[in-house]
Structure formats: C-alpha cells, structure tokens
Amino acid sequence: MADLRTLPALPVAPSRFRSIAWPLIGVLVLVAGWTVGISYYFHHQSTERQFLVEQQARGARAARLVESAIVADYAAVKRSASALVERGDLVAALSQKVDAARAVREWAQKEGKNAGVGLIEVHDVSGRLIERTGEGGIQRLDSQEAPVGVADALAGQESMHVIERLHGLSIRGVAPVVNGNRIIGAVVVERLIGEQYLDHLANRIGVEVALLAQDRVLAVSVAPEDRHWLQKARPSVRSGAVAHIALNGSEDLSLRPLPIASEPMAVAVTVPNTMAYETLSDSSRSFGAVVLFTILATIVAGIYLTRHLIRPIKALTERAEELSLRYAGRATPPKGDELDSLVGSFDAMTTALLSHSDRLSQAHMTELQGSLELQRQYSLMRLLRGLAAAANESDSVERTLERALNEIGSYLEWPLGRVALLPDYSENRNLPPRSLWFTREPDRFREFIDASNGIPIVPSPSHMIGRAYLSGVANWVSDLSRMTEWNRLD
Structure with a gap:
C-alpha cells in the first residue's frame, strides 16, 4: 500500500x-x-x-x-x-x-x-x-x-x-x-x-x-x-x-x-x-454597433455555456466532499473557482480513500496475523497432545520415539526425519545404529536411508549426528552444502 x-x-x-x-x-x-x-x-x-x-x-x-x-x-x-x-x-x-x-x-x-x-x-x-x-x-x-x-x-x-x-x-x-x-x-x-x-x-x-x-x-x-x-x-x-x-x-x-x-x-x-x-x-458607428451586439451575444452564450459546464462540476465536487467527509471525517474548505474546489475536493477524497484503504489493510494484516498465530498455537497444541498421547499410550520407548518423530515431522513438514537408537559401544563402536525414519516420499529417499542405516554414528565434527553427539547439545545446519566432509553429501 x-x-x-x-x-x-x-x-x-x-x-x-x-x-x-x-x-x-x-x-x-x-x-x-x-x-x-x-x-x-x-x-x-x-x-x-x-x-x-x-x-x-x-x-x-x-x-x-x-x-x-x-x-x-x-x-x-x-x-x-x-x-x-x-x-x-x-x-x-x-x-x-x-x-x-x-x-x-x-x-x-x-x-x-x-x-x-x-x-x-x-x-x-x-x-x-x-x-x-x-x-x-x-x-x-x-x-x-x-x-x-x-x-x-x-x-x-x-x-x-x-x-x-x-x-x-x-x-x-x-x-x-x-x-x-x-x-x-x-x-x-x-x-x-x-x-x-x-x-x-x-x-x-x-x-x-x-x-x-x-x-x-x-x-x-x-x-x-x-x-x-x-x-x-x-x-x-x-x-x-x-x-x-x-x-x-x-x-x-x-x-x-x-x-x-x-x-x-x-x-x-x-x-x-x-x-x-x-x-x-460611417464605418466607426457601424463597427461600434456590431461590436456591442457581438459582446452582448457572447455574454449570453457564455452564461448559457457556464451554467451547463458548472452544474456537473459542482455535482462532482459535492460527491467528492461527501466521500471525504465519510472516510476522513472532515470537509474541504472552498477556495478559488469551481475547478479549484473540484481539485481540492478530489485531493481530499483521494487522501481519505487511501487512508481508509490503509486502515483496512492494517486491520486485515492484524486479523491475518492473529489467525496464523491461532493456527500455530492450535497446531502446537495438537503436537503436544500427540506427544503426550505417544508417551502415555506407547508400551515402549522405541514406540514412543517413533510416534513422537511422526508428530514432529508432520507438524514441521519435514521432508525427512530420523531418530537414531545408539547401541552400546562398549564392545564395538563400528556397529551401525538402529534408526527410525519419517519421510513423505519413501521412494525418493530410499537409497539415502539405506546408506545411512549402514553407517555407524561416532562423535565427529564432520557428521550431522556426530556433531551433536560430540558436543552434547542440539546442532542446526541451514545449508548441508557447507559440510564439505559429510560422507553422504552426494
């Protein structure tokens, strides 16, 4: 706007x-x-x-x-x-x-x-x-x-x-x-x-x-x-x-x-x-008579023309003042002739309509933001309710994590999600973990999932889960292409 x-x-x-x-x-x-x-x-x-x-x-x-x-x-x-x-x-x-x-x-x-x-x-x-x-x-x-x-x-x-x-x-x-x-x-x-x-x-x-x-x-x-x-x-x-x-x-x-x-x-x-x-x-007297008659006829014609010209201009001016008064709450003071009044009324009407349109746009944006916030809160409530149900209704931790993964992936609209269940590495750290996957397109990510399931998870700054495993805190990567040493980038 x-x-x-x-x-x-x-x-x-x-x-x-x-x-x-x-x-x-x-x-x-x-x-x-x-x-x-x-x-x-x-x-x-x-x-x-x-x-x-x-x-x-x-x-x-x-x-x-x-x-x-x-x-x-x-x-x-x-x-x-x-x-x-x-x-x-x-x-x-x-x-x-x-x-x-x-x-x-x-x-x-x-x-x-x-x-x-x-x-x-x-x-x-x-x-x-x-x-x-x-x-x-x-x-x-x-x-x-x-x-x-x-x-x-x-x-x-x-x-x-x-x-x-x-x-x-x-x-x-x-x-x-x-x-x-x-x-x-x-x-x-x-x-x-x-x-x-x-x-x-x-x-x-x-x-x-x-x-x-x-x-x-x-x-x-x-x-x-x-x-x-x-x-x-x-x-x-x-x-x-x-x-x-x-x-x-x-x-x-x-x-x-x-x-x-x-x-x-x-x-x-x-x-x-x-x-x-x-x-x-006797041309001077004749010319004077002709000029006088012409001026009188011109004045009469001018009055006739101005009546038909001023009438629609006044109607437009009154309409513009009415709209200005309706949407801006004030009328334009008259100034100059009819055209000046029309220009002033049109200017005030334009300002009033633009101001009214701006207020409507702001109200619509506020309403839209409130609706989005309400939807977000509703979705968050559904997520929390789903997580609570998963925790209460599942008979194992693995089942709880799987349902939690599906709820979070659906809420955040992930293309792909994974929960890696780390094995006990006390005996052998080269064993691959057992993973729970969330995906909307299984055929697209099947090769990636198979390759990931065969790779063990170790603390490493060059791997996604390995970086979180190494630091012990959540890790977020917005662009995977920056991880040049990631073994599954291709």
Missing part, C-alpha cells in the same frame, strides 16, 4: 476568481471581439481600396470628359468661324458701299441670337471693329485682346487663339471674309471657358472641375479643401502628364492635360479619398 506521505501535491494555484464563469466569458468576449475586429479590418480595407479605385477611375473618366468637351468647343469655334465667312448675307452686307456698317450690325444682331457660339465680331477690311454680339462676359475685352488674329485674317490666314482671362480662358477663331478674290473683312468667333462653363460641366458629371495654367488657376467650380493644391498639381501641369494627386482633406485631384494651346494647361476634377470614405461609410 502506498504511503500517503509519498503522494505528490497537485500543482494547482487557486484562481483569483470566485467562479469560472468570469474568465470563461472574458475569453469568449476577447475572442469574439478579436474576430470581429480582424473581420472588420480586412473588410474595411477591401471596401476602402475598392472605393478608392472606383473613385480614381471615375475621376479619370470625368477629367477625360471635361477635356473632350473643351476640345470639342475648340473645334466648334473653328468650324463656326469657317461657316460664318461662307454666309452670303454676311458677304453681301460687307460688300455694300453705302451703309455697310448698318447692314453688318443688323446681320450680327440677328446672327448673334441664333448662332449659340458665344461671341461674334465682324471687322471691315481695315481691321476696324464694326459689330460685336454674343455673351456679355466675353465682350469685356481690353484693347490688346480685341484685335488678336484679325491682322492675320485680313492677310488671308485663318487662325485659332487661346487667351488666358482673369477667370478662365477664351477660345478665339478668326477667319477672313472673301468676295471673289478680294478680302472684304474678318469674322471672329469666341467661346469663354469660365466658371459658369465649369459649373455647368460639374453639374452634369457630378464632380468639381478646375482649369489650370502653368502657374495659376484659370477657373474652378469649387476649390478643394487643401490650400496648397495648386502647388501640388503644378509639376504634373508642367510635364503634361495624366496624374492622380493626393491632397489633404476629403478630396484628391485627377489631372489631365488640355492640348489646345502652346502653353501647358490641364483640367482637374476632384474625387473623394480615404477621409471621404470614412465620412460617407
């Missing part, structure tokens, strides 16, 4: 919590929150990247659309100038020798209402402005801008000019009016690309539009939030590259060159960026 003192102590430190439910629910909440956070992070990154790619593509399309619109207006101005000089009524008005100016003004007023090209100017053969009609904003030209291209037209050359204005630019087409082989005047068609024009484009495509020169803003529908947006866009404008420019704030720029002038120009449209995505998606 194992010694109770050799049992190792359980390496369990008491928990700091009164119930296992708290750490279990905490771990569940932590895992759930971590899972939701990781899922939200990757989902947020994916949707944000997709949003930015879509917005950049949308900005590139919008910039291309603005560029195409301005280039189309550039071509329309050129076509309009070429078409107007082919008009017969204009040629007829300029060809009149009397009141030509009045006829031209009437034509210009009528044509200006129907042309829809912006500004129309008519110059006579000397370059003098006869009439100007069309958009009011374009008509506010200074003295240096008004005659641009007229001289070339009177020399017989059509020309296109892009003039930077204070708030925009003007696309100016000039063509000569020819009657026969003679130049009789010039027609100017001009279109203003200004803030109103950009506002119209911005409303149509749904983004804010800007028109940039090399060193300044020509026109813009709504300026971006970043105050340094022009400085950031300037290198791309100068290089004439298509670029996406990141700005501070909630908007970036999609830039595209405008190939209508010798000087670098570009159109820029604003597109939402990462900050705009955060504002539009």
